[in-house]
Amino acid sequence: MTEQPGLRIRLADPDRDATPxxxxxxxxxxxSIVSFEEVAPAPDEMAARIRATLARxxxxVAEEANEVVGYAYAGQHRERAGYRWSVDVSAYVHPDRHRRGIGRQLYGVLVPTLRRQGFVNAYAGIALPNPASVALHTSIGMRRIGIYQRVGYKFGAWHDVAxxxxxxxxxAEPPAEPIPLPALGA
Ligand SMILES: CC(C)(COP(=O)(O)OP(=O)(O)OC[C@H]1O[C@@H](n2cnc3c(N)ncnc32)[C@H](O)[C@@H]1OP(=O)(O)O)[C@@H](O)C(=O)NCCC(=O)NCCS
Structure with a gap:
């Protein structure tokens, strides 16, 4: 796989990046059934999601010649307090830029940042079939845990999520509290 020499990975700016x-x-x-959402969020909703995520x-985003070509983020795995050391991660790359290492490079920054914050587990839920996502998440060291069978319904069919x-x-036990992203030093 060729790395993208001109690729820059940086934190998203809700105002500037929500549209791309x-x-x-x-x-x-x-x-597609990659996402079980049925209405695509408009840029203002996306800006709110980015802003809310960055609080923790x-x-x-991955940027190439000042154009956003992909993004990756982490969010809390589940809301209840005991889950606060566990995150879900997800990545999306522009369809014209697939298989150029952009997803892997996004996770190459995301995962070490999550480690520095003190998170303990990262998970990804992948609606099947999605060989690209399975390959990406396997390539960063994830292992398959199991399958939620027929857990989502979209486009007239039930779908499994791996x-x-x-x-x-x-x-350590007890674990230190995860450091919120804004409090993480450079
Ligand atoms: C999944 C996705 C983010 C992968 O991003 P990408 O930039 O194309 O992936 P990369 O080029 O970094 O490839 C990462 C690894 O997956 C492999 N891979 C990527 N696409 C693949 C495919 N279609 N089939 C098989 N393997 C694939 C690469 O060979 C690479 O393996 P390696 O690290 O062992 O060399 C991208 O396909 C995408 O945006 N898909 C639509 C959205 C989506 O499904 N997101 C995931 C939601 S769970």
């Missing part, structure tokens, strides 16, 4: 991020996400909602966890996961760190 919403455009990259739109086909996943409108013409990273939302990264859950993948990896241990990010081996914390």
């Amino acid at each position: 991020v919403a455009a990259i996400y739109r086909p996943a909602v409108e013409s 966890t990273p939302w990264l 859950w993948f996961g990896m241990r990010l760190s081996h914390p």
Whole structure:
């Protein structure tokens, strides 16, 4: 795989990046079962999602010649307090830029940042079939945990979701609180 020499990975800016991020996400909602959402979020909704995510966890964009070509983010795995060391991660790359290492490079920044924050587990739920996503998450060291069978209904059919996961760190007991992203030093 060729790395993208001109690729820059940086934190998302909700105001500046919401429009291209919403455009990259739109086909996943409108013409695939990758996302179980049914209405693609408009840029202002996407800006709100990016802003809310950045209060705690990273939302990264990949930029090439000043154009956003992909993004990846992490969010809390589940809401209840005991889950706060566990995150879900997800990545989307512009369809014209697939298989150039952009997803892997996004996770190459996301995963170490999550480790520095003190998160312990990262998970990804992948609606099947999605060989590209399975390959990406396997390539960063995730292993398949199991399958939620027929858990989502979209476009007139039931779909399975495979859950993948990896241990990010081996914390002391009790574990230190995760560091919110804005409090993480450079
Ligand atoms: C999944 C996705 C983010 C992967 O991004 P990408 O930039 O194309 O992936 P990369 O080029 O970094 O490839 C990562 C690994 O997956 C492999 N891979 C990527 N696409 C693949 C495909 N279609 N089939 C098989 N393997 C594939 C690559 O060979 C690479 O493996 P390696 O690290 O062992 O060399 C991209 O396909 C995408 O945006 N898909 C639509 C949205 C989506 O499904 N997101 C995931 C939601 S769970």
